[in-house]
Amino acid sequence: MTDKILSVEGLTIEFRIGGRFFPVVDGLSFDLARGEMLGIVGESGCGKSTTALAIMGLVEETSGRVPAGEIKLNGENLLQTSRRRMRQLRGNDVAMIFQEPMSSLNPVFTVGEQIAEVVRLHHGASRKAAMDHAYDMLCKVHIPAPEKRLHQYPHELSGGMRQRVMIAIALACGPSLLIADEPTTALDVTVQAQIFDLLQELRDATGTAIILITHDMGAVAETCQRVLVMYAGRKVEEGPVEAILTEPSHPYTSGLIRCTPHLDRDPPAQLPMLPEIPGIVPPVTELGKGCPFRPRCPHAHARCADMPPVIPVSANHGAACWLQEEERAA
Amino acid sequence: MSADPILEVSNLTVHFQNRRSNPFAPHTTVHAVDDVSFSLPRGSTLGIVGESGSGKTTAALAVMRLGPITAGSVKLAGTEIAGLKGEELRLVRRKMQVIFQDPYSSLNPRMRAGQIVREPMDLLDVYDRSERADRVAELFAAVGLRPEQESLFPHQFSGGQRQRIGIARALATDPEIIVCDEPVSALDVAIQAQTLNLLRRLQKTFGYSYLFISHDLGVVQYVCDEIAVMYLGQIVEHAVQVDLFRRPLHPYTWALMSAVPSANLAEARQRRVLLTGDPPNPIDPPDACRFAERCPFAEEICRKTAPPLRAVANGRKVACHLVSDDGEAPQHREGLEGP
Numbered sequence: 271m272t273d274k275i276l277s278v279e280g281l282t283i284e285f286r287i288g289g290r291f292f293p294v295v296d297g298l299s300f301d302l303a304r305g306e307m308l309g310i311v312g313e314s315g316c317g318k319s320t321t322a323l324a325i326m327g328l329v330e331e332t333s334g335r336v337p338a339g340e341i342k343l344n345g346e347n348l349l350q351t352s353r354r355r356m357r358q359l360r361g362n363d364v365a366m367i368f369q370e371p372m373s374s375l376n377p378v379f380t381v382g383e384q385i386a387e388v389v390r391l392h393h394g395a396s397r398k399a400a401m402d403h404a405y406d407m408l409c410k411v412h413i414p415a416p417e418k419r420l421h422q423y424p425h426e427l428s429g430g431m432r433q434r435v436m437i438a439i440a441l442a443c444g445p446s447l448l449i450a451d452e453p454t455t456a457l458d459v460t461v462q463a464q465i466f467d468l469l470q471e472l473r474d475a476t477g478t479a480i481i482l483i484t485h486d487m488g489a490v491a492e493t494c495q496r497v498l499v500m501y502a503g504r505k506v507e508e509g510p511v512e513a514i515l516t517e518p519s520h521p522y523t524s525g526l527i528r529c530t531p532h533l534d535r536d537p538p539a540q541l542p543m544l545p546e547i548p549g550i551v552p553p554v555t556e557l558g559k560g561c562p563f564r565p566r567c568p569h570a571h572a573r574c575a576d577m578p579p580v581i582p583v584s585a586n587h588g589a590a591c592w593l594q595e596e597e598r599a600a
Numbered sequence: 601m602s603a604d605p606i607l608e609v610s611n612l613t614v615h616f617q618n619r620r621s622n623p624f625a626p627h628t629t630v631h632a633v634d635d636v637s638f639s640l641p642r643g644s645t646l647g648i649v650g651e652s653g654s655g656k657t658t659a660a661l662a663v664m665r666l667g668p669i670t671a672g673s674v675k676l677a678g679t680e681i682a683g684l685k686g687e688e689l690r691l692v693r694r695k696m697q698v699i700f701q702d703p704y705s706s707l708n709p710r711m712r713a714g715q716i717v718r719e720p721m722d723l724l725d726v727y728d729r730s731e732r733a734d735r736v737a738e739l740f741a742a743v744g745l746r747p748e749q750e751s752l753f754p755h756q757f758s759g760g761q762r763q764r765i766g767i768a769r770a771l772a773t774d775p776e777i778i779v780c781d782e783p784v785s786a787l788d789v790a791i792q793a794q795t796l797n798l799l800r801r802l803q804k805t806f807g808y809s810y811l812f813i814s815h816d817l818g819v820v821q822y823v824c825d826e827i828a829v830m831y832l833g834q835i836v837e838h839a840v841q842v843d844l845f846r847r848p849l850h851p852y853t854w855a856l857m858s859a860v861p862s863a864n865l866a867e868a869r870q871r872r873v874l875l876t877g878d879p880p881n882p883i884d885p886p887d888a889c890r891f892a893e894r895c896p897f898a899e900e901i902c903r904k905t906a907p908p909l910r911a912v913a914n915g916r917k918v919a920c921h922l923v924s925d926d927g928e929a930p931q932h933r934e935g936l937e938g939p
Contacts, residue, residue: 313788414877428878429652458651459815460875463859485789488861491868515865529793531822533860535867537845541822543800544793550758551788 273304275446275479276325281339283317283324283503285554291335292554294320296503298339302447305477307470309490309511311526312500315551318483321500322449325481326366327356344446362392365440369452371432375424381408381435382420388442407438410475411468430461434468441472451483466493487527491515496586499523502551502562505580509587519589522547522563561591569593604678605639606809607663607777612636612672614655614662618883631882632658634833636672637909640777645803645810647824649817651856651879655833660779660813664696665689677776694724697770701782703762707754714740714750717768726773739768742805743798760791767798771808779811784819796823817860821845829853832882832890835909838917849918849929852891889921897922897930 281298284291295317302308310318323329325341327348341348343364348356368374376384385407386400395403401420408416411434424432433453440448450469454462470493473480482494490497490511497514499507499522507520518524525547534541549566560575561567567574573592581594588594614633620626633655640646648656661667663674665681674682681692697720700706707716714736721732737747743764754762763783770778780799784792800823802808814820820827821841828838829850837850848854855874862868875894889895892902901921909919913927922930 313790430878458879459817460651460856460859461878462861464876466861486861487863488868491863491865492861512865515863526789527863529790530863531793531796531816531818532863533818533821533845533857535845535857537821537842539842543797544822546793546797547790548794550760550791 274301275304275306275344276302277340277342278321278325279340279342281321281324281336281341283320283329283334283336285320285334287555291337292557294334294503294554295324298500298503298505300498300505300508302479302481304446304479305473306496307473307480307482307494309482309484309494309497310500311484311487311490311497313485313526313551315502315553316500317503318500319451320503322366322451322481322483325364325447325449326360327351327353358392361388361440361445362443363445364447364449365443365445366449366451367433367436367440367453369455371429371436371456372424374436375432377424380421380423381427385435385439385442388439392443403442404438407442408435410441410472411435411438413438429457430464433457433461433465437465437468437472441476441478444476445478447479447481449481449483452485453482454489455484462489469493487515487530488532499526502557503554504562504577505590506563507587507589507591508580509583509589513584513587519583519587519594520563520591521567521569521593523589525566604642606642606677607640607811608673608675609639609659609663610637610673610675612659612662612674613670614658614668615670616668628883631833631885633662634885636830636833636835638828638835638838640809640811641825642809643803643807644825645812645823647812647814647820647827648830649814649820649827649856650830651815653832653879653882654830655882656813656815656830657781659830660781660811663811664698664779665692666698691724694726694773695776697773697775697778699763699766699770699778699780699783702786703759703766704754704786706766707762709754712751712753713745713757713765716754716765717750717772720769720772724773735772736768739771742771742802743768758791759787760794763787763791763795764798767795767802771802771806775808777809777811779813781813782815783812785814785816792819799823817845817857829856832879832885834890834919835917836891836919838909843914843916847927849912849916849923849927850891850920851895851897851922851930854929854931855896889919897934 279299281295282293283295284293312318329336336349382401382404385404389395389400389403405416405420408419413419413431413434454465494511497511498505501522507523518527528545529547547566560577564570564574578590578592580588580590582588612633613635616630616632618628636659650656658667662669669682673680676695717739718732718736721727727735740747745764784795812824824841826840827844828835831852837853848857858874877894887906888904889902889907892898907919907921909917911917912925
């Protein structure tokens with residue numbers, strides 16, 4: 271792909287737990303093209319957010335380390351840049367929005383000042399020009415009465431509006447990559463739908479690539495073109511949304527899709543019991559060799575004691591499961 | 601399912617008086633719950649859904665007598681409990697228990713799991729002292745925890761296991777009704793399924809009655825027999841599960857359902873956003889339909905008078921001027937595809 275914006279290669283991230291380093295993300299690779307929206311799905315503790323932190327160059331700031339791998343943003347390896355250069359990129363070329371908009375915004379500055387700050391820092395804009403830009407950004411994220419909101423403080427806004435402000439801050443410098451880490455978990459469902467629409471609209475307008483981190487397959491189905499499923503720090507499946515949702519190839523993916531109580535618009539009087547994935551995600555300190563999903567997997571067999579590589583299912587769809595190999599052989 | 605309801609709530613109202621910003625400012629009142637009535641048949645599950653600020657949790661707390669009641673009546677197995685006080689109220693608590701949302705903050709970190717489950721029996725004097733240890737063991741088995749885990753502390757459990765302890769504690773006194781206040785929203789997706797299945801299995805085996813509070817329509821659909829949809833302190837629609845999801849009548853229910861992301865690709869791609877803005881705040885709402893300003897079908901009458909919750913076809917209840925008595929809603933009339 272010529273317009274590749276991000277390429278992650280063999281990324282491993284370790285955190286120190288009780289004096290030893292354990293891999294929280296292990297050998298993760300994926301690409302992202304301009305204007306693409308990629309969903310990263312998995313339970314908590316699967317390394318989704320840690321991956322995002324690594325792309326933002328924030329892992330070293332949180333007592334972790336990146337012993338192996340490569341993160342290339344527009345061809346520049348982020349793991350080898352200076353902290354100074356990383357500060358220039360962060361918020362400018364790659365931006366992030368978080369789950370709880372209230373705790374991400376500064377309560378003592380107005381919304382306008384917070385959007386303007388980014389532009390002044392990164393583009394050296396004047397106070398006046400930055401404020402004008404902040405106004406434009408508020409219009410772009412469809413905040414009603416932007417001239418009034420510009421001078422309000424975060425506590426005066428509703429949750430949905432705060433998240434819109436966060437998006438305005440993130441996109442103020444026109445980044446090539448936006449990471450949205452569970453952006454709607456704290457919001458109501460009707461507001462969530464509006465935020466998803468906004469993200470898609472802005473992506474179409476600016477060509478910003480978006481990584482959506484979520485645990486909700488429904489959210490991914492609605493917004494993303496491609497999905498990456500993570501389990502215990504590893505990529506277990508990756509492919510186009512259509513393929514993953516209709517024909518998931520990894521037992522974890524299909525378990526995840528089936529165990530969620532999705533809204534049925536033509537339900538029977540009594541819905542059948544939900545298929546469960548037994549057990550929990552193993553803590554990183556207890557991961558042995560082999561497939562990490564083995565203890566919870568209904569298809570586990572002797573071979574799973576070796577970690578399977580990502581085996582291609584079709585051109586751009588692959589799953590890290592030995593079952594794939596058997597299916598191809600059959 | 602027998603006909604006599606275990607819980608009967610009529611005209612429940614909870615208002616909060618706001619503090620005035622200065623002595624001359626007018627009094628403002630938050631109408632958290634306004635004239636809400638419902639009943640819960642024995643052995644079944646009634647879901648209350650709504651967005652944040654709809655009053656669903658306030659209503660549940662009032663029913664449990666854990667929050668204030670401004671007006672209205674709450675009957676538990678035929679006994680009026682809205683006015684009870686002191687020891688009388690304390691003893692009624694045997695019959696009603698709550699499963700809370702956050703399994704991290706609702707368990708005492710200094711108590712062992714076995715003690716946590718036993719405590720309600722000790723406090724409310726249920727079961728003979730000698731039987732209580734056996735009862736704890738029984739409950740541990742019922743919720744799928746191992747007997748040796750009784751001696752562990754909450755921090756030694758995962759989130760899903762903690763919620764099981766919370767469930768065992770709620771069951772300890774053999775309550776007549778259990779209020780589940782967003783019991784799975786703090787849990788991971790895979791753990792949600794385990795917990796929801798557990799709640800359903802327990803109901804099947806022991807015949808518990810649940811009042812189930814949630815914002816998640818998928819979850820509600822899966823566990824509830826009947827569902828009441830709340831908006832700004834009022835019930836706008838009440839129906840059995842099948843009817844509500846096959847053919848939502850109130851425009852709010854319809855819009856809410858269409859906003860839920862669907863994992864079914866065909867549905868996901870055709871969804872439109874039907875509601876703009878946020879739910880307005882419940883301070884001194886106008887005497888009109890509270891949904892009118894966000895409703896795509898609102899007419900003159902909707903902004904003038906408040907629609908009562910009335911019965912329409914098939915024993916359903918809906919509070920909307922525009923839904924006809926034979927159950928035709930504005931979205932059907934306009935030929936809009938159902939969500």
